Amino acid sequence: MKQAHCIYQDDTHRWLAIARDPTKPGYIIDTNEYVVVHGEEALLCDPGGIEIFPAVFSALSAECDPTRLAGIFASHQDPDIISSLALWLEFKPDLKCYTSWLWQSFLPHFGGQDSTFVTIPDPGMTIRLGGLELQAIPAHYLHSSGNFHLYDPKAKILFSGDVGAALLPPDHNELYVEDFSRHIRHAEGFHKRWMGSDRAKRDWCERVSRLDIDMMVPQHGAIYQGADVQRFINWFAALEVGVLRG
Amino acid sequence: MNAPERNLHFTSTNSGELARIVRVNEEIKAIVATAFRINLMALNAIFLAKRAGNAALGFGVLSNELRRFAQDLTRHMASLRDMTSGSVGSVTGVVQQQRNSAILAAAIRLSGDGVPGVREARKRGATRLAEQQAKLRTLDMRLRASVEETQQLVELGGVLARSAKIEAAYGGGFSPALMQVSTDFAEVIAQIKRSLEILGKERLVKD
Ligand SMILES: [Fe+2]
Ligand SMILES: [Fe+2]
Numbered sequence: 493m494k495q496a497h498c499i500y501q502d503d504t505h506r507w508l509a510i511a512r513d514p515t516k517p518g519y520i521i522d523t524n525e526y527v528v529v530h531g532e533e534a535l536l537c538d539p540g541g542i543e544i545f546p547a548v549f550s551a552l553s554a555e556c557d558p559t560r561l562a563g564i565f566a567s568h569q570d571p572d573i574i575s576s577l578a579l580w581l582e583f584k585p586d587l588k589c590y591t592s593w594l595w596q597s598f599l600p601h602f603g604g605q606d607s608t609f610v611t612i613p614d615p616g617m618t619i620r621l622g623g624l625e626l627q628a629i630p631a632h633y634l635h636s637s638g639n640f641h642l643y644d645p646k647a648k649i650l651f652s653g654d655v656g657a658a659l660l661p662p663d664h665n666e667l668y669v670e671d672f673s674r675h676i677r678h679a680e681g682f683h684k685r686w687m688g689s690d691r692a693k694r695d696w697c698e699r700v701s702r703l704d705i706d707m708m709v710p711q712h713g714a715i716y717q718g719a720d721v722q723r724f725i726n727w728f729a730a731l732e733v734g735v736l737r738g
Numbered sequence: 739m740n741a742p743e744r745n746l747h748f749t750s751t752n753s754g755e756l757a758r759i760v761r762v763n764e765e766i767k768a769i770v771a772t773a774f775r776i777n778l779m780a781l782n783a784i785f786l787a788k789r790a791g792n793a794a795l796g797f798g799v800l801s802n803e804l805r806r807f808a809q810d811l812t813r814h815m816a817s818l819r820d821m822t823s824g825s826v827g828s829v830t831g832v833v834q835q836q837r838n839s840a841i842l843a844a845a846i847r848l849s850g851d852g853v854p855g856v857r858e859a860r861k862r863g864a865t866r867l868a869e870q871q872a873k874l875r876t877l878d879m880r881l882r883a884s885v886e887e888t889q890q891l892v893e894l895g896g897v898l899a900r901s902a903k904i905e906a907a908y909g910g911g912f913s914p915a916l917m918q919v920s921t922d923f924a925e926v927i928a929q930i931k932r933s934l935e936i937l938g939k940e941r942l943v944k945d
Contacts, residue, residue, distance in 0.1 A: 545841055550848035559855035579845075582838045583859045 494547040496527070496555040497667055499707065499715065500647045505530050505624065507649055509709060510551045511667050516544065518662070523572050524711055526651055527552055528644060533562040533622035536580070537642055537651045538573045538711050545576040549583070558583065562621065563610075565628075566591040567653030567711070568636030569598050578603025590619055590628065594638025612640055629699065631655060633692035641700075648706035655696070656724055657682050658713030669714045672723050679713065680731070687733040697729040755829045755874075758940060762822050762881075765937045766815055772930050773811040776895075776923070780805035783902075783919045790912035796905040797916055800898055804923060807895045811930070814888045818937075821884065825877045825942050831870045839863040871943065878942040885938045892930050899923040 493515060500507040508527040516522060525548050526537040534556055540548050552558055561584055566574040569591070581587055581603050589604060593611035600609075616628040619642070627643040634655050642651040658679040669675045687693055701722075708716040708724060716724050780801050787798030842863065846856045902923055906916035 542841065546845035546848050549842075549845035550850075553849040553853045557854050578834075579838055579841055582842050582863060583855065585862070 494544070494551045496551045498555070499667075499709070500649060502647070505646065506556075507644070507647055507709075508552070508555050509667065509715065510548055512660075512665060512713075513544070513547055514662060514665055516547075520544070521572050521659075522712060524709070524713075525552075526709055527556060528621060528624075528626065528642075528647075529556055529560070530624040531622035532560055534560045535563045535565055535619070535621050535626070536561055537565045538567055538653065539564055539576050539580055541572050541575045542579065545579045548576070549579075561587060563588040563590055563619070565619070565640075565642050565651075566595070566599065567631070567641065567651070568592065568639045569595040570636065570654075571602075573653075573711070574599060575602050577608075581608065592632075592636075592638030592640060614638075616640060629703075631692075631696050633687075633689040634696055635686040635688060643703055643705075645704070648704050650700060650703060650705045650708045650721075652708050652710050654686060654711055655683075655728070656708055656710035656713070656716060657686075658710070660713050664714075666714055669716050669720050672716075672720050675714060676724075676727055682712075683728065683731055684733055684735050690733055693728060693731075693733050697725050701725055755833065755942065755944075756826070758942060759822055759826055759829060762937060762940050762942070763819070765933050765940070766818050766822065769930055769933045769937075770812065770815045770819075772926055772933070773808050773815060776808035776811070776926055777805060779919065779922060779926070780808055783916075783923075786912065786915060786919060790909055790916065793908065793910040794905070794912055794916060797902060797909060797920075800902045800905055804895070804898050804902070807891070807898060810891055811888070811895070814884070814891060818881065818884055818888070821877060821881050825874065825881070828870060828874045828877060829942070832867065832874060835863065835867045835870055839867065874943050881942065882938065885934060889931075889934050889938070892927060892934060895927045896924070896931070899927050 494510055494513040496508040496510045498506055499509045506529040508529065510525040512522045512524060520543055523540045523544065525540050528535045528537065549558065564580060564587055566589055577589060577599065587608065588610050589599065589608050590610045590612060591599060593613060596609050596611050612628045614630060614632065616630050619626045619628055624646060627645065628640040629643050631639045631641045631653065633639065639653065641653055656679065658675060659682055660678050705721045706717060708721045783801035784798060784805065787794040787801055842859060846853065899920060902920035903917065906913055906920045909916040
């Protein structure tokens with residue numbers, strides 16, 4: 493059962509993780525969705541695919557008022573990220589969808605109108621949510637050519653999209669990474685194959701190393717916290733990416 | 739348990755509506771092809787009448803009329819085809835709206851009652867669906883009216899074919915050849931009538 497877990501709270505400022513769903517059929521990749529709540533407004537990060545919309549909607553509604561959703565942050569254009577867009581708009585037609593300018597004319601194939609999309613320029617931008625300033629951090633070519641992560645400097649949380657993703661076996665349902673070296677084995681194949689650019693990877697590692705991060709929350713797999721965040725960055729920096737096999 | 743539900747897949751009962759449009763289009767295509775054949779047959783008949791000379795003057799006039807009929811029929815079918823291709827958009831809208839509403843309803847069921855905003859969302863969806871269905875019904879009415887008009891035109895074609903048969907009897911030495919041509923006309927027109935009957939029974943929306 494998909495459930496929303498509160499992973500950060502400071503007064504009305506919260507991060508909810510709608511983590512993996514063990515009851516989901518195996519042919520659909522498992523995803524995590526995250527909700528940033530600040531005051532009266534909420535932002536949903538990578539809302540997921542059409543198939544899991546009911547599960548995400550109900551998990552979100554259990555923890556926060558869905559009418560407060562002000563926007564959706566789409567790290568990139570993949571179906572497991574944003575194919576549910578039309579359904580969220582069905583619920584709330586005035587939702588804004590923040591995404592790379594690159595996907596502005598592609599995402600309407602999933603739903604929405606011109607006024608739905610707020611495009612993020614390549615260097616990134618600030619996204620305001622009920623007085624909170626979130627940063628869209630460039631992560632281009634990791635893996636999508638127009639790709640952003642979302643950093644919350646107050647909560648010190650980095651939503652890292654597909655970076656940090658691990659394709660965990662069905663019996664690994666832990667919310668947080670418990671044993672980094674055991675965990676990272678499930679991330680290796682994914683990063684080698686999906687991440688296409690070594691240069692982009694090194695840029696990203698440098699960029700996020702300068703950020704103060706307590707938690708790195710990926711779209712697939714478990715959450716990295718504390719020292720595991722830097723451990724991941726170091727591991728990723730050393731990893732050979734853009735390889736077909738091996 | 740909130741795993742994706744099987745009924746969220748593309749098994750909407752309304753996928754039948756797209757299949758109906760396909761059937762309508764196929765029938766229209768068949769009539770267009772037949773109209774093209776009448777046009778060619780009429781051209782041949784005109785030449786034949788010319789060769790028969792004075793004995794087939796009446797037949798020649800009728801062949802010209804039949805040719806004009808084939809051209810009118812082609813125009814009618816073109817406008818029918820425009821209508822059906824327009825209806826593909828409307829049907830897709832209805833199917834999409836119904837699917838979205840069904841998934842949202844599943845989400846609301848899972849969330850339990852009392853989630854803010856769901857009643858408004860449901861109402862909006864129902865309104866949009868009603869609008870799209872009304873649009874489709876209007877298109878359906880226009881399509882039926884247009885089929886009826888075409889049926890009247892084809893009645894006229896039938897009369898022309900019968901008259902051609904009578905004229906053929908006066909064709910002298912050319913009589914057997916003219917008779918054959920007018921019998922072919924009558925057969926082809928009967929075929930169009932059958933297609934139009936099928937078309938008249940098809941509905942873009944269920945009553
Ligand atoms: Fe992706
Ligand atoms: Fe993904």
